[in-house]
Amino acid sequence: MSSMPEGTELKVELKFFRPEYEKALFEDYQVSEEQEKYTALPIRAIQLCREDRDRHPIVILVEKKPVGFFVLHRGDRIRSITESPRAMLVRSMSVNLPEQGNGYAKQAMTLLPKFVSDYFPDMNEIVLVVNQHNEAALRVYEQAGFEDRGHRKSGPVGAQVLLHYRMNRK
Numbered sequence: 001m002s003s004m005p006e007g008t009e010l011k012v013e014l015k016f017f018r019p020e021y022e023k024a025l026f027e028d029y030q031v032s033e034e035q036e037k038y039t040a041l042p043i044r045a046i047q048l049c050r051e052d053r054d055r056h057p058i059v060i061l062v063e064k065k066p067v068g069f070f071v072l073h074r075g076d077r078i079r080s081i082t083e084s085p086r087a088m089l090v091r092s093m094s095v096n097l098p099e100q101g102n103g104y105a106k107q108a109m110t111l112l113p114k115f116v117s118d119y120f121p122d123m124n125e126i127v128l129v130v131n132q133h134n135e136a137a138l139r140v141y142e143q144a145g146f147e148d149r150g151h152r153k154s155g156p157v158g159a160q161v162l163l164h165y166r167m168n169r170k
Contacts, residue, residue, distance in 0.1 A: 010062045012107040014115045017046060017057035017069075024066040025059065030097045037157050038134050042069040045092040052077070058115075060095065060108045067104050068095035072116065074123065081153070081162065082127050088116050090128040093137070105137075109144035113167055126165040131157055138163075 017025075025042040040048075042057070049055040054075035060068030070093035078089045090112070095105050116123050128146065130137050141163050142148070151162035 010102075012104055012111065013061045013064075014108060014111050015059050015061055016119075017049070017059050021059050021066045024096075025069055028096070029066075029069070031094050032097060035094065038131050038137070039094045040092040041094070042092070045069070045071050055091075060104055062099070062102075062104060066096070067099040067102075068093075068108060070094070070108075072120070074120065078127075081129060082125075084125055084127075086123050087125040087127050088120060088123045090126060093128070105140045106143055109141060109146070112144070113165060117167060124167045126167065128163050129153065129155070129160045130163060131155060132159045132161050133157075 025046070029042055031039060031041065045055075046057050049057045049071060052073075054073060054077060056072040058070050058072055059066050060070070071091040073089040073091050074087070078087065081089055093105065112126060116126055126146075128141060130141060132138075132152075138148075138161065144165075146163035146165045148161055148163055153160050153162065
């Protein structure tokens with residue numbers, strides 16, 4: 001899948017969603033049929049963000065081009081996942097199908113703690129829920145430093161693993 005020469009690493013950035021990203025995220029964005037079971041497409045996730053001010057749409061950019069997407073969610077509505085009042089939940093994480101296999105998701109998740117610290121300094125933990133059968137996603141998150149502390153919950157397509165990233169505070 002990867003089209004980059006070995007040893008080449010493009011600059012991955014995380015940015016808040018802006019209207020200029022709509023075409024890339026709404027019209028030209030796709031995930032595999034298997035991935036559709038586990039994530040919401042950006043067009044649906046952004047609609048939910050517009051209805052809930054505690055949801056923040058984030059775009060993964062490579063060389064200024066949108067290649068992926070996720071939502072950061074905080075507040076009382078995530079209490080079914082975590083009791084921590086200072087936790088940020090990652091939702092709807094995906095990378096556009098033609099861009100998959102280049103390591104963008106891992107790079108984005110590696111950048112995430114600093115992004116959360118910069119824009120949401122009151123947060124002390126990042127959490128996310130992954131279907132236990134979504135092995136590729138589990139690998140990406142664990143390689144980026146997320147921990148499986150053994151918490152499980154039932155989800156729409158089976159058991160889900162709750163992963164944690166404890167923010168370092170100076």
